[in-house]
Amino acid sequence: MSIDDRIFADVCDHARKAAMLQTIADTLEWDERTGMPSAAGEYRAQQVSTLRAQVHRLRTDAKYGEQLATLSEQAAALPPHGDHAATIRELNVDFRRDSKLPEDLVQRLSLATVRGQQSWDAARKADDYRQFKPALAEILALKKEQGDRYREGSDATLYESLLDEFEPGGREAKLAEVFQELRSELVPMIEAIGRSPNQPDLQCVRGPFDLDRQRAFSHQVCESIGFDFSRGRLDETSHPFCTTLGPDDIRILTRYESTWLPGGLYGSMHEAGHGIYEQGLRADWFGLPPGSYASLSVHESQSRLWENQVGRSRAFWQWLLPQATEVLDSSLEGVSADEFYFATNAVGPSLIRVEADEATYNLHIIIRFDLERQLIAGDLSVDQLPEAWNARYESDLGIRPTSDADGVLQDVHWSAGLFGYFPTYTLGNLIAAQLFATVQAAMPDLEHQIATGEFGPLCHWLRKNVHEPGKCYRTPQLVQKVTGNDLSAAPLISYLKDKLSSLYQF
Amino acid sequence: MSIDDRIFADVCDHARKAAMLQTIADTLEWDERTGMPSAAGEYRAQQVSTLRAQVHRLRTDAKYGEQLATLSEQAAALPPHGDHAATIRELNVDFRRDSKLPEDLVQRLSLATVRGQQSWDAARKADDYRQFKPALAEILALKKEQGDRYREGSDATLYESLLDEFEPGGREAKLAEVFQELRSELVPMIEAIGRSPNQPDLQCVRGPFDLDRQRAFSHQVCESIGFDFSRGRLDETSHPFCTTLGPDDIRILTRYESTWLPGGLYGSMHEAGHGIYEQGLRADWFGLPPGSYASLSVHESQSRLWENQVGRSRAFWQWLLPQATEVLDSSLEGVSADEFYFATNAVGPSLIRVEADEATYNLHIIIRFDLERQLIAGDLSVDQLPEAWNARYESDLGIRPTSDADGVLQDVHWSAGLFGYFPTYTLGNLIAAQLFATVQAAMPDLEHQIATGEFGPLCHWLRKNVHEPGKCYRTPQLVQKVTGNDLSAAPLISYLKDKLSSLYQF
Structure with missing residues (x-):
């Protein structure tokens, strides 16, 4: 039949x-x-x-x-x-x-x-x-x-x-368990980093940098890693996002700060990662599952992979430094790629999720995950929310927001009705690390390619393995098929430990 | 009943x-x-x-x-x-x-x-x-x-x-007759101007002017004359226009040239005139005739009135010069308002309609009107169009386009299917002059108001008399009701003669 x-x-x-x-x-x-x-x-x-x-x-x-x-x-x-x-x-x-x-x-x-x-x-x-x-x-x-x-x-x-709308079949208890596991590894790691005498000098990323030059710089970086500007554009907004307005119209949005280069640069790379995924879907199946992203967590894995595994690597800064000097600020000539590498891997508690480092980021997610479950269960009222938010930041990250804008109002999600969306961010981090470990094993030359600005092979690998299947596989099946293993927290933990223990010497 | x-x-x-x-x-x-x-x-x-x-x-x-x-x-x-x-x-x-x-x-x-x-x-x-x-x-x-x-x-x-879609009830033969009448007055006027030894010095409007400063300058001028930026925005495009995306979302678009100030300034004022009309319609009737513009010619009368009758007046430059010096270029301090007044009323044959002066503008329209009637009648093919276009510019204005971009490709209209649209521009010029003569008689203080940047009373008069009636009156009835007379070419001709004969001394 x-x-x-x-x-x-x-x-x-x-x-x-x-x-x-x-x-x-x-x-x-x-x-x-x-x-x-x-x-x-x-x-x-x-x-x-x-x-x-x-x-x-x-x-x-x-x-x-x-x-x-x-x-x-x-x-x-x-x-x-x-x-x-x-x-x-x-x-x-x-x-x-x-x-x-x-x-x-x-x-x-x-x-x-x-x-x-x-x-x-x-x-x-x-x-x-x-x-x-x-x-x-x-x-x-x-x-x-x-x-x-x-x-x-x-x-x-x-x-x-x-x-279920964002992560089909996801279970609340299972997520809580994985998040707890991850947290138990991250907390001592972040403490060790806090105690380390080896700390990065942030001067090189604080600028200040002219906003127009940052715009040009981000545009150039997004184009280099594979975002196609004939099928997309890069704009600005208060909360960065990526949106697909047609098979050949993928728009990414970021925001810039004159005194914090990573904000605009990694915000752009993050959204470009989303955009490259959308541009890599099969256009002839546009609007149908084979031409759609697999899930939000797989989507986030693509943005995170470009932002973190690529963008926050030593090899990437070896390639990027000359561009930064030329486009952004000629006075950067005196700074080494290693200084940028360390500065853009600075780890420490902060208030704003989208600016958080790779290690503390998941703590931001766990706070939101817990609070939104309480809101939905009726255990927390909207009246109590700001105080609960601030209290959790104080207890989990040791810092307390002094304003709503830097606290409970920082994310657009709940205002757009996106309850149950936040956990997909941490799932995305886990998948990104697991995918990157796989591609590193498959392409021994990868680090050298990144150091020379040759992003085509990585982009191609992601297209073939992750983008082109679209939604023909659900998340667990896709991860199993591409990496040969079930989804696990181990690759993210070992990736972070390797990188950060070498930088911070713990 | x-x-x-x-x-x-x-x-x-x-x-x-x-x-x-x-x-x-x-x-x-x-x-x-x-x-x-x-x-x-x-x-x-x-x-x-x-x-x-x-x-x-x-x-x-x-x-x-x-x-x-x-x-x-x-x-x-x-x-x-x-x-x-x-x-x-x-x-x-x-x-x-x-x-x-x-x-x-x-x-x-x-x-x-x-x-x-x-x-x-x-x-x-x-x-x-x-x-x-x-x-x-x-x-x-x-x-x-x-x-x-x-x-x-x-x-x-x-x-x-x-x-009929653009000018309900308009008759082809009648239009041809009015246009011919206007032309018979304009041709000798333009010849007299060409012979005059008194010619403006265009240096003050040629700059070059920084584009970002021009943007800020246009924004300020549009806001001053009454365009409400909480209900609209000003952007750039290759062919300026105004579009209404909602009762509180009126968007105007212009383009800037570094070496021709009137292009961006009057392009902006022109579109702001359209925008002020749309913003003056009754929002509670949005989407229905009482909340819609009367006709395209009435629309054009509003853009032209602000661009020409106001923007190209001596009084306007008396007000604008200090702003220009502050926002645009401090070296303008040595230039007098009279120099700007003469420079922005320079009359002479040119290739681009949207940059044409008030006197030659209607000749551009008549060429398009004649050619599009021939195209529709089948007397002219699309193959023959560029040559016909160039020939008419040579015979009517004495200059021949050397490129398609400056010739037959300069206007978006035909590509958007807008045949029968061009004549509304000249009708708009006639109505603008007739309305302005009426408001001058009604408000003896008008010139002084313009010279001091007080545009509220004029805006209010237009709101009450032209905007708020919406489409409750057809064009001829509205003109009769507001001005007390039928539409006539006389006010435009006498307005141009008065202004230009005094500047060019003919």
Whole structure:
């Protein structure tokens, strides 16, 4: 028995149409976050909400669901990771989940999160959590309603039912366990680093550096590592992100600070890593599972790999220093690549997640993971949130935010309704380390290539092994297939220990 | 008999929904013209085409048409220029016209014009008309098909059926007559100016001026004359325009040249004039005739009035000179306001319409008007167009373009399917002069206000008299109501004669 080609084509057309409307909504949101006039927010929220409602109607269309059910029966004999089987399987999963939400809830969520992001942006600028609190309370109530709908007839916890959208099949207890394991290794490592007499000199990354020169520098670095500017662009926003507005329109956004070079440089490389993944997906399957990213954690592994495993390596600075001297500041001529290497691997407690070093970063994630589980479970109210946030930073990292903007208001996620999203960051770090260990073994010349600015072979390896399969494999299967092992914390821990113990001599 | 409120509300909701989808398409087009990645054009064309098809379906919905027909019968006793009567009348006219086009023609036109603009942009950059020719031929054929549909059952010429979309009720022969009348006054005036020994020194506007300073300067000028940046923004593009993406999101676009200050300054003021009109429309009627501009010619009158009647006046330079010295270039301190006044009123033949002076500008329009009528009538082929263009510039203005980019490729209009649009520019000039003569009589203090940077009263007068009525009046009725006279060429001619004869002493 084989699948009905006509039905398959119908289903693909239908899914592509929904994807196109989604890219239009995403274009409006990109615009909203790159300079839309301040008074335009209310109408923009209505526009985005209208489009999202159209997308939801298409994705939950009854006839489409019937066609998917028919195809599912026919697909049993297909190779499970082939394009056809994956298309049918993943569209089916999406249809079943989406169909659990009534249209009015989708509309209310859409409006609340568009307004929530506007409210967050204003509150962050005003450094005043109270301005954002009512919007957050509304979003939280709607997300609980959404989670309750999702988990009807399953044994998932309320939190898991939300997590599932970002990390399919992820289990709350399992995550808590892995995070605890990682933490138990990181805490003594960070303490040892704090005690080390060997500390980096940060002068070389503090500048100050002219913002226009930083822009040119980031553009050049992103292009060098493989981001294609004929199919993308690099802009600025308050919270960096990457968005896909079409098969040939991948946009990355970063932010620059005159006195902190790593902010703009690694922010750009991070988003370029996301962008290179999106540009490496198969365009002829755009809008369908084989042309979509595998999961958010795999997405994050790509951004982290370029940012950290590549961008924070000694070899990378051997290549980058002459460019930095030329484009950024000629006075850098006196600085060595090793000084930059150490300065960009400075480890220590800090308040802002997106600026955190590789070692402390996961502690930021664990705080958010714990707090959002408490919010969803109802064990923590939005009134208590800022104090709980500050208390956790004090207890876990030893520093206490003195402002909302540097504390609870620093991330866009909750204002956009993204509960269950944060853990994918740490999963991404784990996968990046495991992938990089694999590619290092496969390409003995890799370090030399990086040191000479030859990023093509690494990019090609990632394309073939990670990008081109798209969503034909779920995260655990993809990791197993590419690395030969199940996902594990060991590669990240050993990567960090090797690098940091040599720099800090512990 | 009165109208049925429920039906009226239904019709308004329906029209507003179509308007919202249109603003979404316009947002995508704004993005396309402000930096979309070069490879993204094909998918963007599909997105815009999908939205336009949705708009067309709404605007030609059978039930909506029936409701409009019912309301039209009920509306006979309403005051004709009231919000309700105007809404019903104008939506009806639009419905009847839109219903004449089959959906597939709308789709083909949409795709052809999106691709046409991409092709035009590339051809213009490459200075090669041949790259654009196939796209133009396709658009022209589709426009003829569209015109033939529109004029079924009417006595309109093919050209008039297209003109009607931009200037409702405009007659080809009448336009040709008015243009000829204007031309007969302008030609001897321009000759007299050419013979005058009194010529301006252009050094003060040639700079060169730093582009970033020009950006800041234009921003400041637009804000001063009344453009509200909380409800709009100013960007750059190859062909300046103004677009309305929502009731509080009006975007204007200009371009700067380092060695020609009037290009960026008056380009910005021109678009700001359009933007101030859009910002002055009643937001509570957004998407409906009472909250829409009256016609393109009235729109152009607002841009021209700020650009020319205000921006090219002696009083304006008395106010602007200190700002120019501060923001633009401190070395301007030695230049007098009178020198700027004369330099920015330099008159002489030139190749580029958007940079032309007030006197020669209409000759540019007449050339386009004549050529597009010939193209539509089939008396001129796309092969012959560049030579015909160059020949007319040589015969009418005495100069011949040496490149396509400075000739036939300079305007975006035809690539966007805008045949019948150009004449509205000259109509706008006529209306601007007539309105300004009226406001001068009504506000004897106007010149002093301009000289002291007090633009509020003029802005307020335009809001009350021109903006707030929206489309409740057609162009001829609005002109009659506001100025007390029918539209006439006399105010423009006497305005130009007064100003230029005093500067050039003829």
